[in-house]
Amino acid sequence: xxxxxLQFAITVVSAGFLLAHLRWPTLEIDTIAIVLLVxxxxxxxxxxxxxxxxxxxxxxxFNENRFIKAAEVAEESGLLVTQSVSSTGNSQSGVEYAxxxxxxxxxxxxxxxxxxxxxxxxxxxxxxxxxxRASATSLxxxxxxxGVLTGPESVALLGILASLNSVVHGADxxxxxxxxxxxxxxxxxxSLDERS
Numbered sequence: 104x105x106x107x108x109l110q111f112a113i114t115v116v117s118a119g120f121l122l123a124h125l126r127w128p129t130l131e132i133d134t135i136a137i138v139l140l141v142x143x144x145x146x147x148x149x150x151x152x153x154x155x156x157x158x159x160x161x162x163x164x165f166n167e168n169r170f171i172k173a174a175e176v177a178e179e180s181g182l183l184v185t186q187s188v189s190s191t192g193n194s195q196s197g198v199e200y201a202x203x204x205x206x207x208x209x210x211x212x213x214x215x216x217x218x219x220x221x222x223x224x225x226x227x228x229x230x231x232x233x234x235x236r237a238s239a240t241s242l243x244x245x246x247x248x249x250g251v252l253t254g255p256e257s258v259a260l261l262g263i264l265a266s267l268n269s270v271v272h273g274a275d276x277x278x279x280x281x282x283x284x285x286x287x288x289x290x291x292x293x294s295l296d297e298r299s
Contacts, residue, residue: 260291
């Protein structure tokens with residue numbers, strides 16, 4: 104659960120220290136100022152990342168809770184086909200991720216994210232949505248406006264895409280989490296393939 108008052112307090116206090124640090128002309132923008140500025144934003148990143156490491160290097164991990172919630176909403180909305188598919192086998196759509204999953208779980212999830220966007224583009228084309236440069240998020244919203252996806256389905260799909268985007272943008276993902284993502288993702292691809 105997100106603690107908004109704590110996030111707000113951390114941001115205000117960090118911003119206050121930053122302003123105090125900069126208030127005196129003899130103080131320049133230095134490492135302390137930069138760290139305080141970064142701390143202003145860290146509380147707001149908690150919903151995106153499971154961990155954030157400083158100093159000496161950054162580490163961002165996949166937020167599995169966010170994905171699990173999105174997958175539950177997708178299941179409840181009927182967005183996922185009911186057939187359970189093994190994460191290392193072929194789905195109805197013929198997509199194979201097993202080789203990637205073994206050696207490179209993150210790459211397998213990236214491949215899945217690309218396949219989902221391809222299916223969204225195909226579905227958009229079949230339904231007269233012709234924007235070739237639209238993002239997967241924009242396509243999902245347009246498909247919902249056209250009635251191809253219901254409101255709950257589009258909300259679920261947007262949640263799944265947001266989780267996958269964190270991996271696309273550098274978040275680490277364990278093999279176990281990648282297996283779970285691939286199982287849900289392949290059911291999602293099959294569901295998108297079945298739509299006209």
